[in-house]
Amino acid sequence: MLKRLGITLLAACALQAQAAVEDARVEQLGKDLTPLGGERAGNAAGTIPAWNGGLATPPADYRSGMHHPDPYAGEKPLYVIDAQNVDRYAAQLPEGLKDLVRRHPDFHVRVFPTHRSAAAPQRIYDATRYNAGHAQLISGGNGVEGAASGVPFPIPANGQEVIWNHIMRYRGDQIHFVTNQAAVLANGTYTLLKLDRDVYFVYGREGVTPQDLNNTLFYYKYTVVAPSRLAGSALVVQETLDQVLSIRKAWRFNRSERRVRRLPMLAYDSLQPDTNGMATSDMVDSYNGAPDRYEWVLKGKQEMLVPYNSYAVHQKGIPYERILTPNFVNPDLLRYELHRVWVVEASLRKGFSHPVAKRRFYVDEDSWQILAVDHYDKNGQLSGLQESHPISYYDVPMFGSTLETLYDLNGGRYFVDGMDNNEPMYDFHPPLGPRDFTPQALRREGI
Structure with missing residues (x-):
């Protein structure tokens, strides 16, 4: 009985130690690690800088709807x-x-x-x-x-x-x-x-819970605009x-047939x-x-x-x-x-x-x-x-x-x-x- 209890206590201590290590690693997010898990510090050679928040706000010359101005346009190749x-x-x-x-x-x-x-x-x-x-x-x-x-x-x-x-x-x-x-x-x-x-996107939306996902990452759709011989054909995917x-669901609208067809497979090596x-x-x-x-x-x-x-x-x-x-x-x-x-x-x-x-x-x-x-x-x-x-x-x-x-x-x-x-x-x-x-x-x- 004592031997069994000792084994149980050792196992519990090992699990607690593992959890503590994991907790300590999680605590590094936003500190030694970036909030997404990268190394915050630069490299020893100085050729990779530290991460300082990234480009999280637009430059002064940006206006909504613009192609994004290049913040590094003046740089020359090393x-x-x-x-x-x-x-x-x-x-x-x-x-x-x-x-x-x-x-x-x-x-x-x-x-x-x-x-x-x-x-x-x-x-x-x-x-x-x-x-x-x-x-x-x-x-x-x-x-x-x-x-x-x-x-x-x-x-x-x-x-x-x-x-x-x-x-x-x-x-x-x-x-x-x-x-x-x-x-x-x-x-x-x-x-x-x-x-x-x-x-x-379903995954990543504000307020969404794991139960809300219903095994769905995102929905995707495209319509062909050009060339004219293909224009009007379309595809929708539920990822x-x-x-x-549950494999992804996909349907295609063929302009020439004027009908929607379910695609049997749109994955792997297709x-x-x-x-x-x-x-x-x-x-x-x-x-x-x-x-x-x-x-x-x-x-x-x-x-x-x-x-x-x-x-x-x-x-x-x-x-x-x-x-x-x-x-x-x-x-x-x-x-x-x-x-x-x-x-x-x-x-x-x-x-x-x-x-x-x-x-x-x-x-x-x-x-x-x-x-x-x-x-x-x-x-x-x-x-x-x-x-x-x-x-x-x-x-x-x-x-x-x-x-x-x-x-x-x-x-x-x-x-x-x-x-x-x-x-x-x-x-x-x-x-x-x-x-x-x-x-x-x-x-x-x-x-």
Whole structure:
């Protein structure tokens, strides 16, 4: 009896000690750690500064509805990486970016001073602090419970938690925006596809509880504006949180058929339309959907040169043909900085098929935005590169991509989404609700 009691007391003390350690780590949020879990301090070399709140308020010359003025427009590159000197910086470059530099003598990487501009509303910081002691993975890592807003795992213990932080990061409450995408072929030809888009987030809304989510992350809808032969076609998606429990629901309105059809599968390796076969469904937003087909390994944190503060390619009036050059996006419009990122590797599980057998993700410590992804085929060969070129939408505030790219390195093709330079700027307060994202609403709009 005494022996059993002693074992019980030891176990209780161990659990209490573990809880104390966890409590102590949570207490670091907003102190040694940023409110979302990044390291507040800069690096020892002084090349990464401390985080001091990010860009949480608009500059004086900003007016609502503007394309966001570049707060760093006057800066010059610290150095430029090209095919001649790429080996000098190899340790800080994603493998796909190094390959792009080596393949194309006229491609280069402009590296600027680092600015830790990521910011979010205070309520997202408060929710993240709560999540640190309450959120947990369920269903073998295919779902999350105990969180309704904020980053679920600001102090991640494994690769799945890092990817869920990206999937569930704050992106505003609701958005209306018009953007263009293009699949640029090896010969430089492309067709612009203009989409009118709406998103209504359920997760992350003020006042929402875990019970209110009903396994729903957000609602999404787009209508094709151009070219004329496709104009009027539309899609609506109801994005679930645990997609193994309940797959995302999607319906498409086909202009030629004048009817709405339920899509049987819009996930995993199903191809995105109008991407020339380059992009699968789970490549949208760098990664989305259920993580169940991959094994996830957290490799740790590393200092890397990644896209950041990409205001130059976001500016109003830039002709799209200036952005879309043969083989790659115009490098003179891109900006790279040195940042600390979480490195996560995902390897395809046995029994599943996907054109990308392994992915290496580089995830921003300050925002949980995936900034770059290396793709490897079934033979272990490097095959592709994804990049997200982000800015701080300081009027929200929210940090997210303004341009997303996917390179087929061997084919010389690439896909770009998010070009909005000649469109109205994002509206973060449109009159939207869940009823706007149903097959009935799609049918009404199509008619």
